[in-house]
Amino acid sequence: MTYAMIGTWRMAYEGLSKGLDLLKGGGTSGDAVESAIKKVEDYPFFKSVGYGGLPNENGLVELDSAFMSGDTFGVGAVMGISDVKNPISIARSLSHEHFNSVLVGEGASQYATKNGFERKNMLTPRAKKIWEKRKAEIAEKNLSPYDGHDTVGMVSLDQTGSMSVGTSTSGLFMKKAGRTGDSALVGDGFYVDSDIGGAAATGLGEDIMKGCLCYEIVRLMGTGLSPQEACDKALYPFLRKLKKRFGKIGEFSLVALNKDGQWGVSTNVEFTFAMGTEKEAPAVYIAYPDENDKTKISPITQEWMDAYEKRIKAPID
Template structure:
């Protein structure tokens, strides 16, 4: 009998029943599965960082209607981008030290195509600009004035991204100009969203306004393919949130996916990626969290500090899950 490749086996599993768990996962003892908090595989599925139920709903509505995971993650990311109450993403985001709201985003599809924008100003939905970079240019990343010019050429509207609330906070900050991000408040500076569609195909998106009152010109991990986001349609996908400098130094999301390729569960891979940070860097005042989604629909998460949660949506509804963490 001809031996099935990993890719063929995965495709066969999905064709036989959307949500079949790989034999290697199903064979794990019940106690081990419980300890790892790894859920049974199911597709379609949407996972996002933090309690972004609105983002998940927008993505799920498209998946349920048979749309692609790429369409779904873009739609999901646009929800917090356009929400002025979310001051870590898009419109209403906290500005840098010079009072400018600067946005970073990236998107990646099942074929490894990707697009990214960094230090983009005046455009409410950088995730959609990133998709245009992917689909309409020979490049992966555009930055600053070049990214803005491209967005305007593509028909995006230039607008003021500051709100009354963000202006008020910025003026208050100027009184001391103290830069001290707060763990699990300002440090959840990202919406990362990953999904599998009805065809079993993966995509991911990541978008942020970055750390509040950062140095002008600062770019974090969110628009960096392999750091803030990585997708491999044969294996799985991962996205990061938290202090981007720590994620970039370890190329975290790529690491998570590669660890899954080696056979680790999504949760095990996220945990190992966090331990790479903890073992080598000072994490006293910082938070990093990863979520990961395997090709078979299993998922997991892990963070440095407690308090990191993520939202999971399947046909059974949306659940906000508390991630396990290195620190108790």
């Protein structure tokens, strides 16, 4: 059978490439998702996930993560966990539990300690400097404190037909202590069914959770729509409805993969993602919405990749 993975943002690329190598060698979809997201969590220059993630208003890095098996519907999640190296691994461990499978705050951290997961101060000197700079800007220029909310989400299909999905994020920069978004909420930030496919979301969690869009994408794929058709049909009409009802909308981006290895993307902003299959080498693409409720997708240029690398590693003044 075929194998495939898709992940949100340029930051997914290296982890997804590692996950695809596991799948090529006969590895499981769950192992591919966990290993791919751990690679993102461990890279200190990604400001919205794991080590190097930007902190809340008090300077504490609070992490959200979730894992779901498409075979069993087992879901595990942590919200507001701190000082833990790889929240995706804890979420996956919790997905095997029938009770207490979603833990928050100090309880999640205690579970990690009791079960031997590595503890670590997740606030890097670089992230602390960005936080201090933002605090000063807020005080001096009366700026909105909130900035940045990019979740890494991965969906994988292995050679046995098993599918898994995972998410990980440090959430909204300068968020209130204890705030959580969609990333660890099943149906909102992620969903997967091995008989159909899976989806993951990234963007402003407070708005994404109003639509249960990941579940809706999987439901639509189950009616026979392709992943691309399902993504477009789930997102764009909902954006109009939300704008009409709520008056404003944040950023929304979604990725999907079905049981045949086909993929799709929808977004209301410029959005990068990584994808690879048995037949397609891992690569980064960029997506845009168009005026006809469709999504335009193009390969990323090497010039863009080079500029991205330079930007995320630029010194903090």
